Amino acid sequence: MRGLKPIGRTYYARLLIPKDRQRDVGTAYGVKSGIVEERVRTTGTQDKREAIKRRDVVLAALTHEVNAKLTAAGLPPLHGEWKPDWLNEDVMISEAMEARQALRALSDVSDEKDEIDGWTSPRSREESNFRDLIIDRAAEMTEQGVSGVGEYVLRSIGVMTGTATPFSVVLDRWIKERRRDVSAAMVAMDNTSLRHFGNYLAISQGRGKPDDPVAFLRVQTIQQVPDVVTGEFSEWLTEQGLSPKTVSRIISPLKVLWDWAIHKKLIPRQNPWVGATSGLKKRAERERRAQAKKEREFHEAELIKLLTANPNEGHRGVWSWTAPLTDLMRIALLTGARENELCSLTVGRIVNRDGANGLLWGIEVTEEHAKTENSVRKVPLHPLLMPIIERRLRDAEATGEPDAVLFPECKPGGVGKKRGHVFSQRFTDLRRAVLGVESNGVVNFHSFRKSFGTFMRRAHLAGVSECQLSVAQKLLGHKPQTITEAVYMEDELQWAVCERAILGMVESGMPEGVREALGVTGEPVPGR
Missing domain, CATH: 1.10.443.10 (Intergrase catalytic core)
Incomplete structure (x- = not known):
C-alpha cells in the first residue's frame, strides 16, 4: 500500500513531500497555510490491485508536476546532486532485465498461496514485489531530493514488464553476436547504420543531431519508436543525397537487428522494417544497370x-x-x-x-x-x-x-x-x-x-x-x-x-x- 491512500472507496496515489521542502512547495502552489506535506491524485479505480499497477505512473506525474511548479516559482526542484548506485542507467536496466527473465520462468496460473494473498498467480506476486521495490526506492529518492524519480519508476517498470526495452540491452548482445558471425567490414557497416538512425531519431524528436548518435540511440526505447519514424527514415536518407543502393544498405542491418531482437524475445512487436527496402532495391538495380551500361573497359x-x-x-x-x-x-x-x-x-x-x-x-x-x-x-x-x-x-x-x-x-x-x-x-x-x-x-x-x-x-x-x-x-x-x-x-x-x-x-x-x-x-x- 506504500504510495497509495484510500479516500472514500477510491484509491489515490500519495506523494510525500520532504519536510525541508514542504514550505517551498507550499509557496510554489500558493496555499494559504504556506506548507504542503503531500500531494495526492486519483488512480481512477476502487480495485486495490489495479490501483497498485497505476500507482507508478500517477506518482511520476505528481513528481513532475511538483518540480515544474517549483521551477516556475524560481525554486530548486525536489532533487539534489546525490544519486544511489541503483539509479545508474546500466544497473537499473540490468536489474529490470533480470526481473523480466525471472517473471518469464514463473507460472501465471493461480496456486493456493495466491488465493490466500489475493494474487492471481506466482508471476503477478513477484511482479508486485518488484514494483514495491521500485516504489520504495522512489520514496527514498524523493526523501533525499534526488532527480529523475518519475523517469526511474516508469523506465524500471517498463523494462521489467517488457513494454520498454532500451536499445542498449539489444545492441550490446546483438553486436557481440555479430562480431562472431560476420566480417569486421560488416560490423563497421552496422555501426554506420546505427549512427544514421540515431541521428534521424534525434532529429525526429526535435533535438537536432547529437554529438554521439549511437550513445543517444542506446538510451532510447525500442517500443517507443513510432512506425512513422521507421517509415520516413528512407526518405530522410534519400534527402541527404544518398543513392538507393546506399539507403538500402543502411536499412538492411536495422531489419536484421529487429529480427534478432524479436527472435530473442526481447521485443514482441512485428518488424517495422519488413519491406522497407523492396522499392529501393528495384531502384538501385535500375541505376546499377544504367551505370553498368556507361562503364566499360579501358581502350x-x-x-x-x-x-x-x-x-x-x-x-x-x-x-x-x-x-x-x-x-x-x-x-x-x-x-x-x-x-x-x-x-x-x-x-x-x-x-x-x-x-x-x-x-x-x-x-x-x-x-x-x-x-x-x-x-x-x-x-x-x-x-x-x-x-x-x-x-x-x-x-x-x-x-x-x-x-x-x-x-x-x-x-x-x-x-x-x-x-x-x-x-x-x-x-x-x-x-x-x-x-x-x-x-x-x-x-x-x-x-x-x-x-x-x-x-x-x-x-x-x-x-x-x-x-x-x-x-x-x-x-x-x-x-x-x-x-x-x-x-x-x-x-x-x-x-x-x-x-x-x-x-x-x-x-x-x-x-x-x-x-x-x-x-x-x-x-x-x-x-x-
Whole structure:
C-alpha cells in the first residue's frame, strides 16, 4: 500500500513531500497555510490491485508536476546532486532485465498461496514485489531530493514488464553476436547504420543531431519508436543525397537487428522494417544497370597512357603513391583481381613459389577478402609481373612480420577499414589527371578487370581454347552460369589450364601497344 491512500472507496496515489521542502512547495502552489506535506491524485479505480499497477505512473506525474511548479516559482526542484548506485542507467536496466527473465520462468496460473494473498498467480506476486521495490526506492529518492524519480519508476517498470526495452540491452548482445558471425567490414557497416538512425531519431524528436548518435540511440526505447519514424527514415536518407543502393544498405542491418531482437524475445512487436527496402532495391538495380551500361573497359590508348604515366609529374596529390599505383595497375590488368583483393595481398598469399604445381607463381584470394563465395580463388601471375612481385616480397619479408602485406602504403580506411579505400581515391586522382574528368563515370579501377575479361574473349576467338568463358569466370571469381558447371564440374581448374589462359590472354588477346607499355617495369622473367 506504500504510495497509495484510500479516500472514500477510491484509491489515490500519495506523494510525500520532504519536510525541508514542504514550505517551498507550499509557496510554489500558493496555499494559504504556506506548507504542503503531500500531494495526492486519483488512480481512477476502487480495485486495490489495479490501483497498485497505476500507482507508478500517477506518482511520476505528481513528481513532475511538483518540480515544474517549483521551477516556475524560481525554486530548486525536489532533487539534489546525490544519486544511489541503483539509479545508474546500466544497473537499473540490468536489474529490470533480470526481473523480466525471472517473471518469464514463473507460472501465471493461480496456486493456493495466491488465493490466500489475493494474487492471481506466482508471476503477478513477484511482479508486485518488484514494483514495491521500485516504489520504495522512489520514496527514498524523493526523501533525499534526488532527480529523475518519475523517469526511474516508469523506465524500471517498463523494462521489467517488457513494454520498454532500451536499445542498449539489444545492441550490446546483438553486436557481440555479430562480431562472431560476420566480417569486421560488416560490423563497421552496422555501426554506420546505427549512427544514421540515431541521428534521424534525434532529429525526429526535435533535438537536432547529437554529438554521439549511437550513445543517444542506446538510451532510447525500442517500443517507443513510432512506425512513422521507421517509415520516413528512407526518405530522410534519400534527402541527404544518398543513392538507393546506399539507403538500402543502411536499412538492411536495422531489419536484421529487429529480427534478432524479436527472435530473442526481447521485443514482441512485428518488424517495422519488413519491406522497407523492396522499392529501393528495384531502384538501385535500375541505376546499377544504367551505370553498368556507361562503364566499360579501358581502350588501348587509355591503357597505354595510364601504364606509362609518371605520377610524379604534374599529378597533384598522388606523387607519394607512385610505386603502388604503377604496380597495382599492372597486377590488376594481368590477373583481373579486384582492387581490395590486391591491396590486401600478403606474403602468404603468393602461392606456388616452389614451382611444384607448374610454371607460374600465383596469388590467392582468401575468404576474408573475397567479395563473394565464388571469389575465393587462385590466379597465376604472368612473368611480366615477376619483377614487381619479387621486389614486393623482399621488402615485406625484410620487415620480419610473419605475414607482412605487400602494399604497406595502402592503409586501411573507410567504413569497412579496407586497404583499397584510400588507394581508390589516389587512383581516381591519377585517372582524372591522365584521362581527364570526362572519364568520370565511364572508367575506373574496375575497368582493368573488364579489360582482363575482354582480352580473354579476344584470345579465345583467336584460337586459345583455355581462354574460354568458363575459365575466365573462374579466374575472375564469378559464379558459374550453368547448373552443370556449378554442380557437376570440379571446383578448381587445373593449374596448367589457368597458366595457359593467362599466357594466351597476353599473347593473343592483348594489343601490342599495351604489351609494350607493360614491359617498361622490366623485362619479362623467363618461365620458372
